[in-house]
Amino acid sequence: MGFLKNLFGKPKNEDWEKQIELENWNDIVYTRRDLDMDDPVQRREYIGSCLQQMEEAAKELDALEFEYNDVTSHLRDMEEINALPPENRREIEDCARKILESRELQDKFDKRSSRMTDEEFERMDRLKDDAQGGAAKLLEAESFQKKIRNDLKRLDSEHEAYIFREDDLDTTIENCKKLIITVGIVLVMMIVFLFVLQIAVGLNVVYGYMALILLAAIAITVLYVQWTNAQVEIKTVKKSISRLIMLQNQVKVRYVNNTNLLDYLRMKYRVMNAAELTDLYNRYLKERKEREKIEDARKLLDSNQKDLIYMLRHYRVRDPEIWIHQAEALLSHNEEVEIRHSLNARRQSLRKRMEYNRDIVAGNAKNEVEDMAKQYPQYAQEILDMVSKYEDKG
DSSP: OHHHHHHHOOOSSSOHHHHHHHOOTTSOOOOOTTOOTTSHHHHHHHHHHHHHHHHHHHHHHHHHHHHHHHHHHHHHHHHHHHTSOHHHHHHHHHHHHHHHHHHHHHHHHHHSOOSSOHHHHHHHHHTHHHHHHHHHHHHHHHHHHHHHHHHHHHHHHHHHHHHHHHHHHHHHHHHHHHHHHHHHHHHHHHHHHHHHHHHHTOOOOHHHHHHHHHHHHHHHHHHHHHHHHHHHHHHHHHHHHHHHHHHHHHHHHHHHHHHHHHHHHHHHHTOSSHHHHHHHHHHHHHHHHHHHHHHHHHHHHHHHHHHHHHHHHHTTOSOGGGGGSOTHHHHOHHHHHHHHHHHHHHHHHHHHHHHHHHIIIIIIHHHHHHHHHHHOGGGHHHHHHHHHHHHHHO
16 A cells, blocks of 8 residues: 555655646555565564555454345345245235334424423323322312412401491590599589689679589480490400401411411422313323324334244245334335445445455455565565464464
């Protein structure tokens, strides 16, 4: 090859870039020009490089022959299949058609927009027996929560109303007390005033005393009645407030317990409300049906693939497994032709590469070593020894 020429001798009077452009890299070039064959180091390196090329070419040739036989075997398999009787070919085509249908179903499943993630599906699959009951519990707890909230709001409103009424009654009682005291003071002042008029002026104020006492009695009576009524009512209001507080406490206990139940159910099912859990469960049911279908399709695909392999092996096809990956070619003539063309192209390329490596193993490199042994008989034994080591190693 070109690198050997570069290794053992470089042109002195030619431009290096021009040499690269003109050189044919596919040619194997052996030259001892500018080599001192009497130098043992250069001699052994050159012989070793030839033997190494033969060794590498032999390994490559083995691999190419294996690949060539495989491609040839595949072409023979196609001929065996095409030579089958019509009824046997129909069996194979039916099996191939089933394989393609199963794959098509799988492709649709893989390409569809999934109703739920794998994590959601696995979680719902674990909770499938309890999901409907859980949704009912959540819905009941949510309804009860709304009812409790309404009850608490109503009780709070009533409590505030009674508190306001209590304050109003306290004000009434306090005002009645003040007015009774005021009426008493005014009565005393008016009696003193009438007494002064009676003594100083000599007026007859008996009727004045009588009218004054009557008015004072009426005012005090009215105020006392209001005070008494307020006292009675305030006791009733306080009892009502006490009863409301007890009711509020009971409802609050229910509220806390129901809130804890809601939090637990939401945490258990990883949802925010009953509607979300119901939607998740419905999507799970649809997803499960689809996954069951695709699982059945996978099982059917596996069964059909085994059937196809069995039939092809029965009909002396050497590599039946490969046909489960190219089932289209069993049904479509165009697909078969395309595969056959590809195999022929590969085989032609392999032949070319095999010839190239055979030239190295049995041709150029071998001839170069033999020629060296003839031209330098004094080193023939050394060359034969190196060849023997190479052959023993191989």
